[in-house]
Amino acid sequence: MNSFAEKVRAVVRKIPKGKTMTYGAVAKAAGRTGAARAVGTIMSHNDDTTVPCHRVVRSDGKRSGYNGLMGVSREAILAKERAELAA
DNA sequence: CAGATGACGATCA
DNA sequence: CTGATCGCCATCT
DSSP: OOSHHHHHHHHHHTSOTTOOEEHHHHHHHHTOTTOHHHHHHHHHHOOOTTSOGGGEEOSSSOOOSOSSTTSSOHHHHHHHHHHHHHO
16 A cells, blocks of 8 residues: 555545546545546556446546446446436 | 556647 | 647556
């Protein structure tokens, strides 16, 4: 729990359900503003499956991973969580 | 240490 | 608005 990656994972794990964070925001929360790229690289390795990478999106809100990775589209997951909140 | 890589971000054409 | 390029940062070889 020393590497930047560990911090990033912790932050992403704290993302509230139905919400989404940009890589820049996660990097900032991790203590390294502007390190969106580094965050993406770390996420790509995805060492922790407990980290909801699908809640992490770009500034554009496109691409993020988990895109059909486990048979479910990222949008489907977010939509499901949002519906859960609305319910 | 230096070079290469990558789920990004912003700016330029 | 879309596509392409440069820049930023962390990790790996």
